[in-house]
Amino acid sequence: MNSTQLLRLATRYLAVVSSVIMLAIIPFAANAQTSGATDSASPAQSNPSPAKPPLEGKVDHDEHLAPLGDQFAVGSKFDPSLFGSLTPDNIWIPKPDWFAGKFHSDTQNVKMMYFYKTGQTLPEHVMKEVGEVTGAEQKSKDGQYWNYAKVPRTQVKDVLQGKAYLRAVREELISVSDAKLVLKFNYFQIIVDDKGTIIANKQVQSINTYTPLDDNLVLLRTSLKSFDGDGQPEILQHGEKIMRQIEPYHQIDEQDGENLKQLFVEFLKKTGHEDIIPVS
Numbered sequence: 001m002n003s004t005q006l007l008r009l010a011t012r013y014l015a016v017v018s019s020v021i022m023l024a025i026i027p028f029a030a031n032a033q034t035s036g037a038t039d040s041a042s043p044a045q046s047n048p049s050p051a052k053p054p055l056e057g058k059v060d061h062d063e064h065l066a067p068l069g070d071q072f073a074v075g076s077k078f079d080p081s082l083f084g085s086l087t088p089d090n091i092w093i094p095k096p097d098w099f100a101g102k103f104h105s106d107t108q109n110v111k112m113m114y115f116y117k118t119g120q121t122l123p124e125h126v127m128k129e130v131g132e133v134t135g136a137e138q139k140s141k142d143g144q145y146w147n148y149a150k151v152p153r154t155q156v157k158d159v160l161q162g163k164a165y166l167r168a169v170r171e172e173l174i175s176v177s178d179a180k181l182v183l184k185f186n187y188f189q190i191i192v193d194d195k196g197t198i199i200a201n202k203q204v205q206s207i208n209t210y211t212p213l214d215d216n217l218v219l220l221r222t223s224l225k226s227f228d229g230d231g232q233p234e235i236l237q238h239g240e241k242i243m244r245q246i247e248p249y250h251q252i253d254e255q256d257g258e259n260l261k262q263l264f265v266e267f268l269k270k271t272g273h274e275d276i277i278p279v280s
Helices: 003-021 260-270
Strands: 089-095 102-115 125-134 145-151 153-159 162-176 181-193 198-212 217-227 233-247
Touching: 089 162, 089 260, 102 217, 125 233, 145 162, 145 260
Parallel strands: none
Antiparallel strands: 089 145, 102 125, 102 233, 153 162, 162 181, 181 198, 198 217, 217 233
């Protein structure tokens, strides 16, 4: 597989991943476009032993994931009620002051994309990813900002083949400080055709590292690892983007039909933090 073929495959993959990460804190790539790689690009690097991807470093990805199961297997009939039986956990994640507002991003620099099955690596390139994200919705009495992590949650998108169901199943705080925020997400996607048959599935794990820069900018470094429906690794991608603050923090009490203010108070009570419940 040459660089052009890899780029086309990667563009399709990134469009899927960007849709999945829309559910999280990475902005959605509404119109993904690439630059920096053309038909005349040099051949992609090959590796006769693809078991160990390059540049994985200290990123704490799982080596494998649990299979999605027969109910989400390719060729199975999809039952939408499977996504309606679970009540989301009331989880809130603390956010640093510098990431409490609303942020905008335009592009992502894909530093590396590695294909496990072939051992090939796609050359570095830039993708257009226009999107916005809100870092926090509530603020506790002690001045700490908090973001509502609704898990599990589902988003449905129309795609060329039918409908894509994007399911967030895990959102975890790894670390938070004045200098850095690290979050870990797990999602899966199934694509269902017009007859209700599952024609594709994929799992994605993302580790996002945010660091503040000058002039209300935030650097986001992402490490995305995709898996097939059986939990076997497919692609590892490392990327970077600059996020610019476009609005300061504003308290959000209602969102998507949910009373966030009430949920936040319930969370603080449940975790033994009644002393920092906001006064109003």
